Amino acid sequence: EAGVVQSPRYKIIEKKQPVAFWCNPISGHNTLYWYLQNLGQGPELLIRYENEEAVDDSQLPKDRFSAERLKGVDSTLKIQPAELGDSAVYLCASSSPGLAGETGELFFGEGSRLTVL
Amino acid sequence: GEDVEQSLFLSVREGDSSVINCTYTDSSSTYLYWYKQEPGAGLQLLTYIFSNMDMKQDQRLTVLLNKKDKHLSLRIADTQTGDSAIYFCAETDSTGTASKLTFGTGTRLQVTL
Numbered sequence: 001e002a003g004v005v006q007s008p009r010y011k012i013i014e015k016k017q018p019v020a021f022w023c024n025p026i027s028g029h030n031t032l033y034w035y036l037q038n039l040g041q042g043p044e045l046l047i048r049y050e051n052e053e054a055v056d057d058s059q060l061p062k063d064r065f066s067a068e069r070l071k072g073v074d075s076t077l078k079i080q081p082a083e084l085g086d087s088a089v090y091l092c093a094s095s096s097p098g099l100a101g102e103t104g105e106l107f108f109g110e111g112s113r114l115t116v117l
Numbered sequence: 118g119e120d121v122e123q124s125l126f127l128s129v130r131e132g133d134s135s136v137i138n139c140t141y142t143d144s145s146s147t148y149l150y151w152y153k154q155e156p157g158a159g160l161q162l163l164t165y166i167f168s169n170m171d172m173k174q175d176q177r178l179t180v181l182l183n184k185k186d187k188h189l190s191l192r193i194a195d196t197q198t199g200d201s202a203i204y205f206c207a208e209t210d211s212t213g214t215a216s217k218l219t220f221g222t223g224t225r226l227q228v229t230l
Contacts, residue, residue: 108159
């Protein structure tokens with residue numbers, strides 16, 4: 001079974017440019033998460049989807065960040081315009097509602113490392 | 118709000134035991150977790166403990182929970198070089214679902230020969 005797939009793995013852009021990250025969750029996982037991981041820190045939740053609905057986006061900086069999960073499967077996270085402080089790893093994770101409630105197991109992708117120059 | 122703290126670095130010799138510690142502040146946490154992150158990879162769940170337990174053992178892993186002191190630890194017996202990674206503890210809130218996980222800052226475990 002394929003895991004959570006993210007692309008691109010690495011992205012280098014200049015500040016003020018736009019950037020987009022893509023995530024394909026594990027098949028059948030209704031819940032999808034985008035996390036931000038700064039260097040030397042733990043992941044911090046940006047947004048959580050239940051199917052196509054964003055049920056928790058309280059930590060998403062909405063002035064420059066946007067996300068979508070149109071058909072309840074793949075998701076994209078966009079930053080426009082990017083700032084120097086956005087340099088980080090953007091992690092996507094997915095879970096099945098039953099498993100998440102019982103074991104707390106989120107399945108993470110390898111992440112997209114963004115460098116803003 | 119929730120806050121989860123860990124020491125940043127731990128170095129052990131191969132074959133020794135490793136103990137990674139974590140303190141948390143949300144006394145209503147239902148589940149507490151240990152995740153492992155290898156270089157260039159995402160996080161992977163290692164083990165978890167329900168808040169009404171004080172110990173859980175899973176092969177080389179032993180989790181101890183002290184709810185009074187809000188202290189969680191992960192002991193790895195017979196540490197191997199493949200255990201070198203960053204270890205994150207995480208807690209849920211009182212709802213008990215993984216949708217509200219708060220991660221610690223991570224402890225980098227270095228295993229030397």
